[in-house]
Amino acid sequence: MNLYKIFRFVIKAISTPLAFLVLFFVVSMFVYKNLEKDITWIDAFFWITHPHAISEHRSNETKIFAFIVYVGILFFQVWFIERILVNVFSGELKILWRKRMSEVAISKLKEHYIICGYGQVGRTVVDELIKLGLPFVLIETNESIVRELLKEGLNVIHGDARRRSVLLSAGIEQAKFICTLIDNDADNLYITITAKMLNPKIKVISRAGNLRYAEAMKGAGADEVVVPEYEGGMVVGRIISRYEKLKGL
CATH class of the missing domain: 1.10.287 (Helix Hairpins)
Structure with a gap:
């Protein structure tokens, strides 16, 4: 294409x-x-x-x-x-060529990770995957972000992860994990369902904004669901508890 x-x-x-x-x-x-x-x-x-x-x-x-x-x-x-x-x-042709090279690289991937969304959580996950040297494909809707990541040589697809064609182009049938990290619970739920339909064996890690959606995602086939706000609150609670215990000694 x-x-x-x-x-x-x-x-x-x-x-x-x-x-x-x-x-x-x-x-x-x-x-x-x-x-x-x-x-x-x-x-x-x-x-x-x-x-x-x-x-x-x-x-x-x-x-x-x-x-x-x-x-x-x-x-x-x-x-x-x-x-x-x-x-x-001017860089336009370079971007098109990098997209083509990225497509070729993605078509050869197997047992890789698919990351949906390059928000704060997505960035952190991508950084960790790079540190670990694990193969991954990032799906992002923001074209300017995609351009910058292509310049860095990352495997990235500009598109909507809710679409079957986009997930297929990311190699979901050969992927090992998919992380749905978009800032929208309904989208993450939809991607989870679609991902499991396209590859029943794939492991799904989903992000949820609240516990109600977390349960729905687990019911849809998500193997792990992370609720950042809830997890953050739990961490703060543990810190307070630890300080209170130290004060009581």
Whole structure:
């Protein structure tokens, strides 16, 4: 898919000079036909790219125009190269190429982790996976974040993890774990259900905002459910309890 996007991007980058080049060819062919009545349209077209094919017995006007056409072709070559280089160094083509390389790398993964969402929890999980050297694929809806992560060489997909096609492109059928860490309980529940449908053997770790959704996620097949707010409260409670015990000694 991204190969098509790269091709389309290149065509878009050179569309303006390409349009003028076509116009230049048409006008040049008409001029050649007007200067030399005995030539065909094929001859006129051929002379544009092969001015050396014009014989010496042709009129001086034709020879002068052939030189103008030759300079024009050189101008268009420079224009094409300039447009391509400008767009390459602008970074857009690099991003498309990195997406393509990421897709190739993801297609080869097996027994990997899929991380849905790059919020605060997602960032922490990704950092840990990198430290542990474990293979993973990140699914994120924010395009600017995806671009930055692609620059870092991470395997990331720009898309909605609720969609079957996105999960399949992340290699869910070969994955070992999926972590649904989006800041929306309904979305995490939906992803959990879809993930289990696509790969019944996959282990699911879900994030929930409240205990009610945590129970629903477990019922939907989540192997582990983390409630950050609840866990954070429990940690604070344990700290208070520890200080109170120390004060009582």
